[in-house]
Amino acid sequence: MKASIQAVAAEAGVSISTVSRTFAKPNLVLPETRSKVMAAAEKLDYRISRSAAALKTGQSFRVALLMSDSISTWFNSNTYAGLDSVLHPAGYDISIFEMADAHDRHEFFATLPVRRNVDAVIVNSFNIVPEEVEKLSNMKVPIVGINIPSINGFNATVSIDDRQAMHVAVKHLFSMGHRRIAYAYETSNDNNQNMVFSAEARLHGLMETAEERKMTVERIAIRNYEDATNTILNSLLTMDPAPTALYCESDELALPVIYKLCQYGHAVPQELSVIGFDDVPLAAKIGLTTLHQDPFNMGENAARKMLSVMSGKTPKPLHETLQAQLMMRETTAFID
Amino acid sequence: MKASIQAVAAEAGVSISTVSRTFAKPNLVLPETRSKVMAAAEKLDYRISRSAAALKTGQSFRVALLMSDSISTWFNSNTYAGLDSVLHPAGYDISIFEMADAHDRHEFFATLPVRRNVDAVIVNSFNIVPEEVEKLSNMKVPIVGINIPSINGFNATVSIDDRQAMHVAVKHLFSMGHRRIAYAYETSNDNNQNMVFSAEARLHGLMETAEERKMTVERIAIRNYEDATNTILNSLLTMDPAPTALYCESDELALPVIYKLCQYGHAVPQELSVIGFDDVPLAAKIGLTTLHQDPFNMGENAARKMLSVMSGKTPKPLHETLQAQLMMRETTAFID
DNA sequence: TTGTATGCGTTATCAA
DNA sequence: TTGATAACGCATACAA
Numbered sequence: 001m002k003a004s005i006q007a008v009a010a011e012a013g014v015s016i017s018t019v020s021r022t023f024a025k026p027n028l029v030l031p032e033t034r035s036k037v038m039a040a041a042e043k044l045d046y047r048i049s050r051s052a053a054a055l056k057t058g059q060s061f062r063v064a065l066l067m068s069d070s071i072s073t074w075f076n077s078n079t080y081a082g083l084d085s086v087l088h089p090a091g092y093d094i095s096i097f098e099m100a101d102a103h104d105r106h107e108f109f110a111t112l113p114v115r116r117n118v119d120a121v122i123v124n125s126f127n128i129v130p131e132e133v134e135k136l137s138n139m140k141v142p143i144v145g146i147n148i149p150s151i152n153g154f155n156a157t158v159s160i161d162d163r164q165a166m167h168v169a170v171k172h173l174f175s176m177g178h179r180r181i182a183y184a185y186e187t188s189n190d191n192n193q194n195m196v197f198s199a200e201a202r203l204h205g206l207m208e209t210a211e212e213r214k215m216t217v218e219r220i221a222i223r224n225y226e227d228a229t230n231t232i233l234n235s236l237l238t239m240d241p242a243p244t245a246l247y248c249e250s251d252e253l254a255l256p257v258i259y260k261l262c263q264y265g266h267a268v269p270q271e272l273s274v275i276g277f278d279d280v281p282l283a284a285k286i287g288l289t290t291l292h293q294d295p296f297n298m299g300e301n302a303a304r305k306m307l308s309v310m311s312g313k314t315p316k317p318l319h320e321t322l323q324a325q326l327m328m329r330e331t332t333a334f335i336d
Numbered sequence: 337m338k339a340s341i342q343a344v345a346a347e348a349g350v351s352i353s354t355v356s357r358t359f360a361k362p363n364l365v366l367p368e369t370r371s372k373v374m375a376a377a378e379k380l381d382y383r384i385s386r387s388a389a390a391l392k393t394g395q396s397f398r399v400a401l402l403m404s405d406s407i408s409t410w411f412n413s414n415t416y417a418g419l420d421s422v423l424h425p426a427g428y429d430i431s432i433f434e435m436a437d438a439h440d441r442h443e444f445f446a447t448l449p450v451r452r453n454v455d456a457v458i459v460n461s462f463n464i465v466p467e468e469v470e471k472l473s474n475m476k477v478p479i480v481g482i483n484i485p486s487i488n489g490f491n492a493t494v495s496i497d498d499r500q501a502m503h504v505a506v507k508h509l510f511s512m513g514h515r516r517i518a519y520a521y522e523t524s525n526d527n528n529q530n531m532v533f534s535a536e537a538r539l540h541g542l543m544e545t546a547e548e549r550k551m552t553v554e555r556i557a558i559r560n561y562e563d564a565t566n567t568i569l570n571s572l573l574t575m576d577p578a579p580t581a582l583y584c585e586s587d588e589l590a591l592p593v594i595y596k597l598c599q600y601g602h603a604v605p606q607e608l609s610v611i612g613f614d615d616v617p618l619a620a621k622i623g624l625t626t627l628h629q630d631p632f633n634m635g636e637n638a639a640r641k642m643l644s645v646m647s648g649k650t651p652k653p654l655h656e657t658l659q660a661q662l663m664m665r666e667t668t669a670f671i672d
Numbered sequence: 673t674t675g676t677a678t679g680c681g682t683t684a685t686c687a688a
Numbered sequence: 689t690t691g692a693t694a695a696c697g698c699a700t701a702c703a704a
Contacts, residue, residue, distance in 0.1 A: 004697060015675045020699055030673065047451045050398075051390035052697035055680050060387055062429060070417055072632070077413035081406055084432055093398060093429040096420055115383045116339070229621050256621035262598040282618070285565050285592035296408070340681060351691045356683060366689065388681035391696050 005046075012040035023048050050091075062093045063306070064118040068105070068126035068196060071096060074252070074280050075295045079124055079146060082299020090307055092119070099126075109135050120306050123148055127197040142309040146302050149197045151319045156305035158298050158320045162198050165291045165324035166205030169247070169275055172326060174213050177335035178245040178273060181210070184220040184232045184257075185249035202249055202277065218243055222253075229256040236272070244273065244335050251276035251283045251290055258288065258331060269333035279327055287330035298322065339380045348376035359384050386427075398429045399642070400454040404441070404462035404532060407432060410588070410616050411631045415460055415482060418635020426643055428455070435462075445471050456642050459484055463533040478645040482638050485533045487655045492641035494634050494656045498534050501627045501660035502541030505583070505611055508662060510549050513671035514581040514609065517546070520556040520568045520593075521585035538585055538613065554579055558589075565592040572608070580609065580671050587612035587619045587626055594624065594667060605669035615663055623666035634658065 009016040014037060021029050022037040029037075040046075054061050065083065067076055084094060095118065099105040109132050114121070121136055125147040133153035136143050145157040173181060183206055185199060210217045220235045222228045232253070236246065248254035254276035258268050268274050276283060279292035301320065308315040345352040350373060357365050358373040365373075376382075390397050401419065403412055416430070423430060431454065435441040445468050450457070457472055461483040469489035472479050481493040509517060519542055521535060546553045556571045558564045568589070572582065584590035590612035594604050604610050612619060615628035637656065644651040 006697085016697090017676080017699080018674060020697095021674085024699070028673075033673080045451065047449070047453060049391070049697055050453050051387050051396055052680090053699075054387035055385070055391050055682085056697080056699045058680075062386075071407075071420070072410075072413040072417045074408075077408040077416075080413075081408045084407070088432065093431050095429050096424065113383070115381065117383060117386050252618075255618060259595050259598065259622050262595065282588075282591060286595050342681085352682080353684090353691060353693095354689090356681095357690085360683075364689075369689080385681050388696090389683075391698085392681080392683045394696075 004049075007044055008037065008040045008046045011044055012037045024053075059119050060117050061091050062095055062118050063087065063120045063122060064114045065094050065096050065122045065124060066108075066126070066128075067096065067098050067124045068100070070098060070100075074278065075125065078295035079299040079302075082296035082301075083122065083303045084299075085296075086300050086303035086307065105132075112136075112139065115139055120144065120310060122146065122302060122306065123154075125196055125198065127200065142306060144302050144306045144309070146298055147196075147198055149200075154319070155309045156302070156315055156318050158301045158305065158322065160198070160293045160298070160324050161321045162201035162324070163205035163208070165277070165293075165326075166202055167209045168324075168326050169277075169291055170206055170209040170213070170215070172328070172332065173245050173247070173273065173275065174209075174215060176273070176332065178215070180216045180218075180241065180243045181245040181247055182218045182220055182232075182236060182239065182243040183247045183249070184222065184228070184235075184253055186222045186224060186228070186253070188224055199249060206247065216243075228253055229260060232257050233260055242272075245332070246272055246274045248274070248276050251278045251280045251288060254288060254290070254331075255280075255282060255286065258286070269331050273332040273335075275332055277324075283327070284329075289329045289332040290327050291324040292327045293322070293324045339382045340385075341382075343380055344373065344376045344382045347380060348373045360389075395455050396453050397427050398431055398454050399423065399456045399458060400450045401430050401432050401458045401460060402444075402462070402464075403432065403434050403460045404436070406434060406436075410614065411461065414631035415635040415638075418632035418637075419458065419639045420635075421632075422636050422639035422643065441468075448472075448475065451475055456480065456646060458482065458638060458642065459490075461532055461534065463536070478642060480638050480642045480645070482634055483532075483534055485536075490655070491645045492638070492651055492654050494637045494641065494658065496534070496629045496634070496660050497657045498537035498660070499541035499544070501613070501629075501662075502538055503545045504660075504662050505613075505627055506542055506545040506549070506551070508664070509581050509583070509609065509611065509668065510545075510551060512609070512668065514551070516552045516554075516577065516579045517581040517583055518554045518556055518568075518572060518575065518579040519583045519585070520558065520564070520571075520589055522558045522560060522564070522589070524560055535585060542583065552579075564589055565596060568593050569596055578608075581668070582608055582610045584610070584612050587614045587616045587624060590624060590626070590667075591616075591618060591622065594622070605667050609668040609671075611668055613660075619663070620665075625665045625668040626663050627660040628663050629658070629660045 005016050005019050009019045019037050022034050026034060069076055071077055071080055099108055120142045123145045127149050137153055142155040145154045147159045148157060151157050185203060218239050220232055222231050254274055258274050261268050276288050276290035279290045283290045305315040341352045341355050345355045355373050358370050362370060405412055407413055407416055420430060435444055456478045459481045463485050473489055478491040481490045483495045484493060487493050521539060554575050556568055558567050590610055594610050597604050612624050612626035615626045619626045641651040
């Protein structure tokens with residue numbers, strides 16, 4: 001039942017420091033001694049107590065993951081999976097702090113409950129403001145960001161270049177003759193305080209390129225109490241002249257729309273080109289043209305940078321900007 | 337920087353025991369003293385060290401979550417969210433152990449790396465075998481299961497009644513005149529060793545009711561290297577006589593199929609009724625008839641049972657079986 | 673290369 | 689209701 005380090009030491013006929021070393025720094029102990037210790041440990045079913053090790057070393061082996069949205073979204077769950085694939089083997093647990101609304105968020109940054117209890121903080125994809133970063137900095141632990149608005153105050157970051165991605169996609173539409181496009185995006189109620197950073201960047205990126213090319217953009221802003229699919233469909237129907245392409249902020253928005261369009265006899269892409277963002281698994285299966293990003297990979301990347309910073313090193317690209325890739329599939333076509 | 341319990345005690349002019357009590361058992365300390373301590377803690381920016389508390393109490397405040405699939409699936413990420421919504425506020429971290437293949441799985445149960453380092457184990461939705469449960473039992477911590485094949489060895493469980501759900505759905509099809517249905521489901525390569533328990537139950541449930549009603553079932557088994565959508569579409573086309581209804585093991589399978597059917601001019605539900613399982617968000621948006629289950633809720637439920645067991649109590653329903661609900665939407669209809 | 677001794681920051685026991 | 693003190697299980701400086 002108990003089987004502490006003492007018992008193993010006794011069983012193996014060595015001191016507890018040797019047992020400790022056998023697990024923590026195996027190369028500092030004679031192979032012979034090592035196997036003796038391992039045998040004893042095996043026999044007694046011994047496992048190192050992470051709590052004790054943590055207390056002694058001053059580390060907590062815990063990282064805080066800050067998100068503004070649920071872990072169950074496509075982006076967040078994949079980011080998490082990527083982080084965990086690196087962090088778990090390294091002995092770290094991930095503690096999720098979800099800040100759904102302004103209140104949660106204020107509460108978190110006011111009390112900083114993780115203080116002195118995490119070895120690092122990961123900020124995942126929300127428009128954290130400078131004062132909040134400042135508060136995190138007071139914790140004196142590495143801060144790494146994924147899709148955050150500014151690298152200021154961050155030890156490392158990895159982000160998708162949403163803006164550039166939009167440029168590519170809009171140019172793609174332009175080159176196929178589209179001059180009049182509709183853009184569907186979600187807006188939150190609380191003054192966009194909680195609007196994810198990516199959303200802003202995507203909107204700006206789109207507008208920039210469209211203006212530059214003199215394309216007309218009809219915006220379809222979806223309030224979060226609305227039925228997105230219907231809102232988009234209705235807007236499409238009322239626009240006059242009708243747009244030739246529909247750009248959706250995310251695949252999640254685009255997917256039900258293209259299904260409904262098909263059902264109601266509107267041919268995609270013949271009548272309307274549709275383009276999404278994210279490249280969720282269903283997008284490929286359905287042939288949706290979209291911008292591909294890989295949150296699992298971003299999570300892995302961020303985790304590696306984090307580990308690197310924690311061990312005092314400087315990760316090669318401290319701040320990395322990834323390009324989303326345009327996946328040209330079947331929902332976009334030349335006009336006419 | 338340091339700000340340990342000693343410092344707070346000094347600042348507040350009390351002993352460390354009082355400080356400890358103020359945080360751990362506030363009601364055992366005079367309100368007056370309490371506020372003195374709180375003020376000092378606030379001033380010094382003190383937070384309790386979870387590692388030290390864990391060491392002393394013998395608890396780890398960590399639970400292991402065993403899954404056979406990635407956290408990024410719809411079911412798993414929602415279960416996790418539900419678990420975390422209860423466990424996180426209670427001070428527990430969740431450590432995910434993903435056992436993707438037979439090798440991982442064997443490794444895990446052979447070494448039991450979590451031994452003595454978690455306060456409980458949650459087995460999420462895979463067909464764990466008795467010997468494995470037996471090994472977990474040796475850890476002497478509560479074991480709670482979500483969608484597991486047998487309650488033997490588990491302190492508490494919560495499961496969906498997949499079998500019953502299939503009965504309901506098949507009867508629904510029967511009552512609408514369907515006598516010839518196709519069932520699409522995924523099979524893994526390694527002798528179904530890793531087939532999730534739900535998958536087996538769904539298949540059996542379907543066959544039972546179909547046989548009972550003398551309905552014909554054409555099985556479409558999808559190997560995991562195959563393109564599921566195409567496999568299903570091809571099978572549908574080659575079956576003679578054609579089935580009047582397609583039942584998919586999961587919405588994930590059904591969604592791209594109904595889109596493709598629409599694209600190729602096959603009317604759903606007029607030509608073919610389609611039914612899914614899960615009720616992912618997109619199912620509602622698209623109008624897919626499906627069986628609704630709520631993994632977030634199951635996670636919450638399991639977490640509450642776990643906490644209850646850990647505190648020595650006996651949760652009211654120790655083992656709970658939930659009914660999936662048939663969501664009758666637009667992809668099923670009367671035949672002819 | 674290994675052993676001895678000390679302390680990490682907390683909680684629990686007991687006494688006051 | 690509060691305080692003194694002894695662990696909890698391990699890692700590390702230092703000595704051997």
